Amino acid sequence: MSTTAPGPRIVLSRYGYPGLEDVPLPAGAELVTPPAGASPDAAELRELVADADALVVSTPDQVDADLFAAAPRLKVVALVAVGFDNVDLEAAARHGVTVTHTPGVLADATADLAFGLILMARRRLVEATDIMRRGEWGAFDPRSFLGLDVANATLGIVGYGRIGAAVARRAAGFGMTVLQHSRSPRPDDGIATAAPLDELLERSDVVSLNVPRTPQTTGLIGARELDLIGPRGTLVSTARGGVVDEAALLDALRNGRLHSAGLDVFATEPLRDPHDPLLHEPRLVCLPHIGSASIETRTRMTAMALRNVCEVLAGRPAPNPVPA
Numbered sequence: 001m002s003t004t005a006p007g008p009r010i011v012l013s014r015y016g017y018p019g020l021e022d023v024p025l026p027a028g029a030e031l032v033t034p035p036a037g038a039s040p041d042a043a044e045l046r047e048l049v050a051d052a053d054a055l056v057v058s059t060p061d062q063v064d065a066d067l068f069a070a071a072p073r074l075k076v077v078a079l080v081a082v083g084f085d086n087v088d089l090e091a092a093a094r095h096g097v098t099v100t101h102t103p104g105v106l107a108d109a110t111a112d113l114a115f116g117l118i119l120m121a122r123r124r125l126v127e128a129t130d131i132m133r134r135g136e137w138g139a140f141d142p143r144s145f146l147g148l149d150v151a152n153a154t155l156g157i158v159g160y161g162r163i164g165a166a167v168a169r170r171a172a173g174f175g176m177t178v179l180q181h182s183r184s185p186r187p188d189d190g191i192a193t194a195a196p197l198d199e200l201l202e203r204s205d206v207v208s209l210n211v212p213r214t215p216q217t218t219g220l221i222g223a224r225e226l227d228l229i230g231p232r233g234t235l236v237s238t239a240r241g242g243v244v245d246e247a248a249l250l251d252a253l254r255n256g257r258l259h260s261a262g263l264d265v266f267a268t269e270p271l272r273d274p275h276d277p278l279l280h281e282p283r284l285v286c287l288p289h290i291g292s293a294s295i296e297t298r299t300r301m302t303a304m305a306l307r308n309v310c311e312v313l314a315g316r317p318a319p320n321p322v323p324a
């Protein structure tokens with residue numbers, strides 16, 4: 001545990017948020033962080049926040065009713081993330097704690113990653129890299145590593161918020177036709193055409209999931225939806241684990257009912273079992289939840305989260321409260 005000068009006590013759940021050293025803090029703030037590499041469990045987090053005025057957390061930290069009960073001085077929980085499904089918002093409201101997040105600043109990095117997954121999955125880039133690493137690059141065979149085109153294909157974006165719209169802008173550069181589906185209708189931006197979910201799934205060659213995790217989106221994509229996308233289709237998700245039924249996805253890939261998929265998010269994170277079948281399905285690209293993991297983006301996220309902390313501790317409204 002490292003601490004600096006006394007003052008408002010700001011607890012960070014992780015060591016090493018990029019750019020933290022450059023962020024202006026309230027006068028005399030005391031920063032408390034776990035040691036490098038540590039990832040506090042629920043009990044350790046409760047202990048850390050006992051005297052905290054502010055708590056800065058990331059997606060894996062569960063901020064539940066027990067935590068709020070253990071932190072009588074807490075005024076603000078600032079997520080270094082846009083998604084807030086790991087925070088019990090009702091308990092926060094009961095305890096009078098403001099919850100903030102980091103919308104917008106990670107949209108481009110996450111959209112870049114979604115496009116990375118699309119290219120990796122559809123053009124079979126992981127399989128091709130693996131072959132080279134094994135020294136198995138054989139004689140030219142016109143049938144080797146045949147994928148499917150990304151250029152000029154139809155992309156369906158499920159969840160047309162800031163990240164979905166950033167995915168659409170990239171798709172326009174690939175000459176793709178873009179469809180979008182959102183729970184609340186979005187104004188026409190001249191890039192994506194709104195469509196009902198089933199129609200979007202049926203018409204799309206590539207589907208990108210960009211919805212938050214809510215009771216309505218949990219299990220949104222199961223066997224029926226995968227069959228609508230079909231055997232020449234690719235599904236990628238940079239949303240949240242639990243939106244896709246992973247067993248149904250594996251079944252569709254193994255049986256050729258879906259061409260390929262790419263996941264940056266999983267029902268269980270971290271996914272540590274090296275024998276997990278998700279990690280060994282050749283047509284499935286897996287990444288360890290790195291959508292926002294660029295230096296510039298994480299630096300912006302840190303600055304935004306700490307700005308919210310400073311404003312709330314100064315008695316002013318948070319610039320980025322989570323939506324009600």
Ligand code: DGY
Pocket residue numbers: 058059080081082083084106239291292
């Ligand atoms: C987010 O910001 O919600 C990303 O998933 C990173 O956790």
